[in-house]
Structures are given as C-alpha cells and as structure tokens.
Ligand SMILES: O=C(O)CCC(=O)C(=O)O
C-alpha cells in the first residue's frame with residue numbers, strides 16, 4: 001500500500017513488576033496488524049534455532065517451535081516504531097533485531113531460557129551488544145488453545161486476582177507466573193540490570209497442549225546492530 005500511515009493505536013499498559021521491569025500490554029497490536037503478521041509469516045516458517053556459545057544459530061531440542069524473520073514492510077515498521085516509542089524516544093531503529101514470528105503447534109515449546117546471552121560471541125559490537133529488552137507478542141492463538149503460556153518461574157505470582165485475566169491463576173505458588181497466550185497482547189521486560197543479564201527474567205514458552213499459537217519476538221539491543229543483522233525496510 002503506497003502512503004500507508006500507521007494507525008493511531010491507543011493501548012494501555014500495566015506494570016507487572018518494577019524489578020525486574022515487566023510490563024503487561026493488552027492490545028499492543030491491532031486486529032489488522034495481527035492478521036497481516038499471520039499473512040506475511042505463513043509458509044515461511046523453518047525450525048526455530050538457538051544461538052550456541054560461539055554465536056552460531058543451531059537447532060536445539062530446547063526449542064521445538066518454528067520461526068521466521070519478518071521483512072520490515074510498512075505495517076511491520078509501525079509495530080517497530082511503537083516498540084521503540086514505548087521505550088522512550090531515544091532508541092533508534094538500528095537497535096532492533098528483525099522481528100521474529102514464532103509458530104507453535106501441538107506439543108511444541110521453548111524450555112526455560114533467558115533472551116540475554118551469556119557468551120561474548122553473541123554480544124559483539126556487530127550484534128549491538130546484548131539484548132536489552134524483549135517484547136513477546138501473542139499474535140494469534142486458536143480459540144480452544146490449552147497451554148502455550150509464557151512462564152517466568154523465578155517471579156512471584158501476582159496477589160491481586162484482577163491479574164487472573166492475563167495470568168494463569170490455577171498454577172501453584174511455586175511455579176512463578178505464567179502469562180496466558182491472549183491474542184494481540186504483549187509482555188515487555190528488561191533483560192539487563194546494570195548492564196548484566198538478569199537471571200530473574202528466565203522464562204519458557206510452555207507446551208501447547210491443544211490448538212496452536214503464533215507469537216512474535218521484538219528484541220532491542222543495547223547498541224546499533226550491523227546492517228547485515230538488521231532487517232531492511234521494504
Ligand atoms: O512462546 C513463548 O511464550 C515465549 C517464547 C520465547 O521466550 C522466545 O521466543 O524467546
């Protein structure tokens with residue numbers, strides 16, 4: 001679409017935790033953005049990979065979903081812009097990794113991990129250092145979905161039952177907190193504390209027990225990524 005202008009999209013935010021900073025965002029993307037993301041990601045998925053200690057992308061039994069990098073078309077650019085603006089006005093687009101769509105079918109999951117890296121090979125200046133923040137966006141989920149939440153095992157469950165709209169309040173108190181896969185909502189968190197990875201941001205994509213889920217990662221690096229690691233705008 002020539003001359004596409006970003007929708008004036010209003011959304012609310014809810015601080016879940018101040019330390020580590022975790023913010024829940026209902027309606028982060030619009031209905032039409034969600035369907036656009038489904039369209040542009042369809043048929044492009046390949047088995048998800050995980051960066052190893054040398055920085056190389058590898059298949060891993062800890063991550064059984066399928067994923068794809070998204071080209072930065074005009075609709076994707078609006079989402080990128082929103083994600084940057086959310087974090088203040090000062091972060092340029094060059095700090096963003098290409099947005100990554102992740103598709104989970106029955107039984108697929110991502111075992112507990114952090115989005116920040118522990119090995120220097122993955123945080124070189126070319127990569128813009130480490131991942132400062134993450135958004136995980138639930139783009140779509142089948143209506144009958146069971147499982148597929150995002151669990152942060154080291155966080156405390158919320159006390160107020162109004163959170164039960166977004167988190168699984170049936171989970172045990174020792175299981176941390178699990179955000180449910182509610183389409184178009186997002187969870188944002190800060191990965192680093194004082195420039196170092198924050199272990200409390202450990203999280204997992206729980207197995208989908210029924211139905212399927214489409215998610216999206218928006219990762220912001222500490223600094224600018226080399227051109228080859230960013231997505232070109234189209
Ligand atoms: O699927 C989820 O709920 C979380 C996925 C995730 O943490 C990731 O892709 O890094």
Ligand SMILES: [Fe+2]
Pocket residue numbers: 113114115203
């Ligand atoms: Fe993650």
